[in-house]
Amino acid sequence: MSGTRLTMRAWLMMLPLLVVMTAIVGWPLLDTLRLSFTDARLVGTGGDWVGLDNYARMLSSSRFLDTLSTTTIFAVVSVTLEMVLGVLTALLLNQAFYGRTLLRALLILPWALPTVVNATLWRLIYNPQYGALNALVTQLGLTTDYQSWLGQPASALTALIIADAWKNFPLVALIALAALQMVPREITSASLVDGAGPFSRFRHVTLPYLVGPLMVALVLRTIEAFKVFDIIWVMTRGGPANSTRTLSILVYQEAFSFQRAGSGASLALIIALLVTVLAGVYTMLIRKAAGSSS
Amino acid sequence: MLKITRRTLLATALAGACFVPQAHAETTLNALFMAQAAYSESDVREMTERFTEANPDIKVNLEFVPYEGLHDKTVLAQGSGGGYDIVLFDVIWPAEYATNGVLVDVSDRITGAMKDEVLPGAWTTVQYQDKYYGMPWILDTKYLFYNKEMLEKAGIANPPTTWDELAEQAKILKEKGIVEHPIAWSWAQAEAAICDYTTLVSAYDGAFLDAEGKPAFQSGGGLSALEYMANSYESGLTNPNSKEFLEEDVRNVFQNGEAAFALNWTYMYNLANSSEDSKVAGKVGVVAAPGIEGKSEVSAVNGSMGLGIPATSENVDEAWKYIVYMTSQDVQDKYAKGSLPIWASSYEDEAVTSGQEELIAAAGKGLAAMYPRPTTPRYQELSAALQQAIQETLLGQSSAEDALQSAVENSGL
Amino acid sequence: MEHRSLPFTLFIYATALLLAAVILAPLFWLMIMSVSPATQLTAKPLQWWPETFDWSRYQFLLSTVENSAGAAFVASLFNSLKVATMATLVALAVSVPAAWAVSRTPAVGWSLSMVILTYMLPPVALSVPLFMGLAKLQLLNSVFGLALVYLSILAPFTTWLLKSGFDGIPRELEAAAMMDGANLFQTLRIITLPLATPVIATSALFAFLLAWDEFFYALLFTSDLRAKTLTVAIADLAGGRVSDYGLIATAGVLAALPPVLIGALLQRALISGLTSGGVKG
Structure with missing residues (x-):
């Protein structure tokens, strides 16, 4: 069969997928773009062309800037925490010890727990009056007073990050572990003979194998963290005093609670753009890292 | 080909129609309620069951969401042909719903008898610009609940009649070590906080909007109300977790014996005073929320809710039948332990009043003083801005004055 | 050692x-x-x-008495099951041919990259038009409408996983079958698909878990027990209006059971699926 015909056949087989994606993603995206230039409301009338007004208003509003910084803090801290915990866990599980298989099996549990259930669980744990965390730290004698974990801006964001990291570090750990198991034994042994210490061994022997897979995990988790909605919706709904309001929550509020579909659309596209730029930068970093490690 | 198919379809449909005309055309209604507060979920299910027993040709599916989801669910279901037939709505929404055509205008369906027999205050719940958008169902305001045993222990003879007196009594209770944080409120970043705030605004004789519809809460009574909240919070008289609490959290704390005073809706009275889960059963007192010397005798927020029919409903007649049943005096009298009736004559019925005389007495004063939250189609934005202002002030992020000033800027008015 | x-x-x-x-x-x-x-x-x-x-809360939530809180919870459980199953099956149906095509004809690979890039879009960027579109098609508050939307999340993911699976199946086997006179569909049916069964199963599991976990679209596009999924039901319970914390926990346990069981029983397949993409890049 000729190359052109093969390609034609391949396109034909791709067609259902492409049709689906065009209809459910492509068209809505274009329509969001159109809406973002209008003052359309979610129901009822409206929809007059307003040019770049929505963008100008959003980008200059303190609501947007505050929310952007909250989202960035959430994404950076929780992803960093997940990467560090994940790699440490993988290093541990790469050692031989009794119960290792079981422990690796346990890792899948937080990951499999639905996000909403995870959020609900932690909300109960953080309950200011009857929560397990308050009971624990009080009974251990660490504090005397019950704390309002989700009621103080600083601790609320931290509490959310911990809940998010608990669910997601196992994914990083599993990916890192698989990468570690690809490090040939001979290399490790050889470096041992050379008298390399554990840290220099990690740095020069193990790390190069980890970088690629970890970068992929990093990109995936960062994108997800930037889009975060579920866990915040269930745990704080953006409170207290909007200190945990992330971009996705802000769009929901704008487009659905306040019914300003137009300005909600402009904000959503700003987020999409930010995530795309972020992912682009990461991809470049990955290419660089892949180039240097090989 | 197409023609034949269409003709066949038509014939089949006609044939089908001929065979079933006698059968009851069963209608399914979809109703949206909120979970908890006022009538409980099981109360609503029981009432509905009675209704469907009496109307076997109507089936009612019930949906319960938290209060926080009620508004958005109603608005979002607008787009769907298969949306709701009956929705519960808060007193603050008719302006927005009417402006956007969310609810059916039912002015013609309300009879003269209804108008005469339902308390005038209840009607304000469902009205916007002289039109009726449903029937009032929950007649509610925030009351001051107190723990009789704790007050007695502290040697306090009577519950407070002014907000200053409340602070004084709370101080005594705290100093005597009877309870660590005497007062519990629902100050989470939610509408619940606005209800507490409005109660205080009414006490201080403040106003949300001026005559031109511009914000007026940033000075006068509106400012004093927020300052009172901040002082109460800072002094430790208020449970610091209040800034995370919704109404059910307040109830949990109060009925667990961890608060001497609590501001909450009607429903808490019987749940805290007589349910098995309550540790303070039999010790619960209730009065209308206090006033401010020289400004008010009592204070109250209009927290009533009504039942309406979304404009997308295809079963308006059946939906109205259901609403009439749910708001009927019989049903309301029967479940008066969860929420007080909208019907004037119910308050003279001993079956309604017995066992909750104290509550009825408090209601007599409170319901008469109900103060409305502002009527504006953009209420949701105003409310969100005020919620933020309240929380920022409580958290000490800004002064009450500055916080309210930025709320004015963010209110969209 | x-x-x-x-x-x-x-x-x-x-x-x-x-x-x-x-x-x-x-x-x-x-x-x-x-x-x-x-x-x-x-x-x-x-x-x-x-x-x-x-144990009464389990009884309460799993009750089948008509118009009870339990029945509503069970309905949401079934809705989750229906939506996740439908979306998974359709996702596989469109992604198996697509993945095979990309695997065997790299010239069309860029279109898969485009499809996968959609993962970066936050759902909020699509939600308003999707909401309006579903409303026009009368597909709001419908398990079919929701499954359709989920398809756009699941299909790129399964295609990507399946492609790496097909890459591992030697082309020579397919070529040999073709030489024996089998046409494309026979070849795929007899040679390729049986060999790809493990990766197809893994993809199906992942897709199911993804759909089971989804919350945002379900929150927006469903309104009552006709389509409301489990994640929304739980968020409603956890919304601060239920005073019995045990009941919220019970709902959480019930919602977590299916995915956690899948995770625990099939962890080997899941871990290989999770990591193969990551390690190979």
């Missing part, structure tokens, strides 16, 4: 125990809450073990 000093071995075991505790403690607590009497959950000091096991 390399030699390890005793302190290091002790350190390994200590951290392993700590890790196990960190993972298990919250999960155990969820289960304990679900069977503790309500008064015990608001007791001070908090008791960590129930005096009596109270």
